[in-house]
Amino acid sequence: xxxxxxxxxxxxxxxxxxxxxxxxxxxxxxxxxxxxxxxxxxxxxxxxxxxxxxxxxxxxxxxxxxxxxxxxxxxxxxxxxxxxxxxxxxxxxxxxxxxxxx
Amino acid sequence: xxxxxxxxxxxxxxxxxxxxxxxxxxxxxxxxxxxxxxxxxxxxxxxxxxxxxxxxxxxxxxxxxxxxxxxxxxxxxxxxxxxxxxxxxxxxxxxxxxxxxxxxxxxxxxxxxxxxxxxxxxxxxxxxxxxxxxxxxxxxxxxxxxxxxxxxxxxxxxxxxxxxxxxxxxxxxxxxxxxxxxxxxxxxxxxxxxxxxxxxxxxxxxxxxxxxxxxxxxxxxxxxxxxxxxxxxxxxxxxxxxxxxxxxxxxxxxxxxxxxxxxxxxxxxxxxxxxxxxxxxxxxxxxxxxxxxxxxxxxxxxxxxxxxxxxxxxxxxxxxxxxxxxxxxxxxxxxxxxxxxxxxxxxxxxxxxxxxxxxxxxxxxxxxxxxxxxxxxxxxxxx
Numbered sequence: 001x002x003x004x005x006x007x008x009x010x011x012x013x014x015x016x017x018x019x020x021x022x023x024x025x026x027x028x029x030x031x032x033x034x035x036x037x038x039x040x041x042x043x044x045x046x047x048x049x050x051x052x053x054x055x056x057x058x059x060x061x062x063x064x065x066x067x068x069x070x071x072x073x074x075x076x077x078x079x080x081x082x083x084x085x086x087x088x089x090x091x092x093x094x095x096x097x098x099x100x101x102x
Numbered sequence: 103x104x105x106x107x108x109x110x111x112x113x114x115x116x117x118x119x120x121x122x123x124x125x126x127x128x129x130x131x132x133x134x135x136x137x138x139x140x141x142x143x144x145x146x147x148x149x150x151x152x153x154x155x156x157x158x159x160x161x162x163x164x165x166x167x168x169x170x171x172x173x174x175x176x177x178x179x180x181x182x183x184x185x186x187x188x189x190x191x192x193x194x195x196x197x198x199x200x201x202x203x204x205x206x207x208x209x210x211x212x213x214x215x216x217x218x219x220x221x222x223x224x225x226x227x228x229x230x231x232x233x234x235x236x237x238x239x240x241x242x243x244x245x246x247x248x249x250x251x252x253x254x255x256x257x258x259x260x261x262x263x264x265x266x267x268x269x270x271x272x273x274x275x276x277x278x279x280x281x282x283x284x285x286x287x288x289x290x291x292x293x294x295x296x297x298x299x300x301x302x303x304x305x306x307x308x309x310x311x312x313x314x315x316x317x318x319x320x321x322x323x324x325x326x327x328x329x330x331x332x333x334x335x336x337x338x339x340x341x342x343x344x345x346x347x348x349x350x351x352x353x354x355x356x357x358x359x360x361x362x363x364x365x366x367x368x369x370x371x372x373x374x375x376x377x378x379x380x381x382x383x384x385x386x387x388x389x390x391x392x393x394x395x396x397x398x399x400x401x402x403x404x405x406x407x408x409x410x411x412x413x414x415x416x417x418x419x420x421x422x423x424x425x426x427x428x429x430x431x432x433x434x435x436x437x438x439x440x441x442x443x444x445x446x447x448x449x450x451x452x453x454x455x456x457x458x459x460x461x462x463x464x465x466x467x468x469x470x471x472x473x474x475x476x477x478x479x480x481x482x483x484x485x
Contacts, residue, residue, distance in 0.1 A: 024195070026120070026167040030113040033122065035169035037197060037220055042122065042169070044110055 012081050012088070013064040016096040017057050023092050025051065034092050041090045049076075050083050057093070111349055117356045117403040120166035120393060125371045126361045128156070128187070129176040130466035133205050135300075136228075136239045138267060138308060140372055141362070142299040143176040144468035149364040153183040155384070159361065160191050162389050170197035170220070174371070176363065176466075179206035185214070192220050201226060201265060203243060204250025212250075212257035224263040224291065225250055230278040234271055238308070251286050263330065265291045268318060269308040276321050280329070291330035292322075294337075297430040297440070298372040299462050305431070315341070315443055322346050337423035337439045340416035352425055355380065355402035359393065362464065367392045369402060372426035375463050409436020416444055432459040 019025075022038040031045040034054075045051050053070050060066040063084060067077055087093045131146035132139070151159070163171065171191065178184055178200055191198050197220035204225050207215070215221060225247050229235030232244035254262050264283045266272065272279075276292070283290040297305035310318060319338040322331065326347055333348035354370035361367055365383040368374055380396035383389045393399065411417045423439020431440045432454030438446035 024167065024169060026169070028118055029116075030110065033118075033169075037169070037195075040170070040197070040222070046110055 012085055013067075013077070014062050016061060017063055017084065017088065017093045018096045019054060019057060020092055020094055025055070027051070034087070036090070036092055039091055041092070043087065043090055043092055045083075045087075047083075050080065053080060053084070054087070054093070058096075111351050114349065114353070114357055115351060115403065115405075117399065120163075120168050120390075121359050122169075122357045123172065123353065124163070124168055124359060124361065125172045125174060126159075127174050127176060127363050127371070128178040128184070129181050129363045130464070131180045132175055132177045132203075133180070134177065134203050134240045134243055135468060136226075136243075137304040138238060138269075138295055138299075138301040140296060140299040140301060141174075141176065141374055142462055142465040142467050145466045146176075146180075147364050147464075147466060151363065151365050151383070153186060155365065156183070156187050157190055159365075159383050159389055160187070160194055160196060162383075163196055164194040166390055166393075168196055170199060173198055173200035175201075177203055177205065179211075188218070188221070192218060197221070199224060199263075202250070203239070204247045207250035207253050209253050209256065212253035212259060216254070216257040216259040222263060223254065223259065224265040225254075226265050226267075227279075227282075228267055228269065229272050230275045230282055234275065237271065238267075238269065238304075251288070255286055261287060261289055263289045263291050265293065267295050268292050268310060269295055270310050270314060271308070273310050273314045273317060276318075280325070289330060290328075291332065292318075293332050294334040294424070294427075296372045296424065296426050298426055299374065299465075300467065302430045302459070302462050309441060312443070312445070315441060319346070319443075334424075337420045337427075337441060338443060339419040340443045345419065350419075351421055354378075354425055355396075355399040359399075361389065367396070369398065370426060372424070373429060375429070375460060377429070377460070407436045409434065410450070411436070411438055411446075414438075414444060414446070429460060430462065432457055 020036065023034055023036050026033045031047050032051040034043045034045055049072060053066055056066050056070055060069055067080060072080060084093060127141055129146055129150060130141060130143045132143040135144050179202055188198055199222035201224040215223060227235060227247045228238045229244065235244040266279050280290050295301060295305060295309050315338060318335065319341045322335060323344060323346065331348060333350065335346055336350040339345045339350055358370050359367055360371040361383060362374060367380045367382060367389065369378040369380065380398045381392035408417050408422060411422045423442060425435055427440050428435055428437060431451050433440060433450045437450045440447040440451055
């Protein structure tokens with residue numbers, strides 16, 4: 001069942017996200033495949049930078065911090081926000097409850 | 103199709119480091135003899151992969167990070183090591199979806215299956231009543247399938263799948279199939295009939311008519327992501343502006359392949375024929391070598407010629423259709439799909455009728471017993 005994304009409060013940039021433990025990433029020439037063993041969803045990460053960001057999420061407090069740490073040009077942040085919102089919608093990413101130590 | 107999606111499709115066409123969707127027919131043995139069986143199954147092949155060989159393939163798939171495999175047959179549950187291989191695969195992080203006719207799912211097996219993680223089950227059913235189903239799948243097969251579904255439900259398996267091959271005779275039952283799936287808390291999967299295996303002989307009588315193709319297209323559009331299709335109906339995209347959900351490309355040798363029961367690797371489950379055989383898992387280098395280095399797969403990953411379809415405005419939508427469907431009706435691979443919704447298939451089939459159509463290979467159909475006038479039973483092979 002396709003679920004509507006719950007309205008993003010303010011911005012995903014302030015969220016503390018992490019890759020779900022049931023998700024495996026497989027590197028591919030275009031980026032990576034992400035597979036969720038729980039809900040059987042297969043998602044294409046269509047850019048190597050998106051893969052880098054997703055893999056780095058756990059090491060940083062918020063998405064904005066991660067993007068900064070990965071040297072992503074702020075002009076590209078909206079497209080990363082959209083890509084990660086869709087990964088959140090498919091439960092590949094979820095909100096982290098405890099915040100990573102700074 | 104959005105720009106991002108078509109960009110992705112272009113990249114997928116050049117192939118992946120490992121398949122996304124790998125089908126593994128575990129055995130050619132089957133208790134049924136469906137008239138459209140894509141693998142002409144019936145009898146076990148004595149060269150079948152051993153348990154150890156099968157486990158070695160699973161080890162390789164683990165190393166390649168293949169997330170899940172589709173197991174089929176034949177009837178895979180006939181193999182004595184079926185549960186052993188299932189458990190081994192799952193323990194190596196390779197989820198399994200297996201297709202079965204349900205004959206070997208009793209209450210005990212259903213409970214055992216329900217206790218496993220990362221497992222999907224697909225029960226094949228080709229009619230919502232016994233008459234429609236059994237005409238294709240054999241007498242008693244409807245009751246067998248329903249009994250298996252009851253066992254799975256009673257065991258609390260959760261959302262299994264009901265898998266339907268759409269034919270001329272069951273296309274009017276799509277709503278009923280959906281209702282049946284809903285009543286079991288199951289998910290419906292509908293796929294396209296191909297003239298593969300024994301389907302080479304039954305396809306002409308079973309495949310949907312032109313009017314029915316539109317019916318399928320509209321039904322699929324109305325049901326969207328709630329019904330699985332294995333992306334098999336992309337040839338119908340030429341019927342309208344709105345593409346069906348899915349990637350809408352032929353994945354053969356690019357993101358898809360088949361391992362057959364004796365370890366031969368084919369471009370897709372519907373082309374069990376030497377022309378589409380890429381190698382064997384028994385060759386040096388195993389499956390990975392075949393996937394990465396076979397000449398056939400390299401060719402399939404090259405840009406494909408639109409051939410006879412190049413001047414047709416619908417080519418971008420339908421991609422020229424299904425390679426397997428063309429091959430077994432004798433149409434060149436750069437010709438139109440036999441079920442081309444623009445009506446180019448009939449002429450192409452007529453043109454092809456002058457030549458010998460390629461016959462499916464690896465026929466494991468059970469021998470047909472025929473009584474001679476002297477009433478001496480003899481056994482002949484079925485073509």
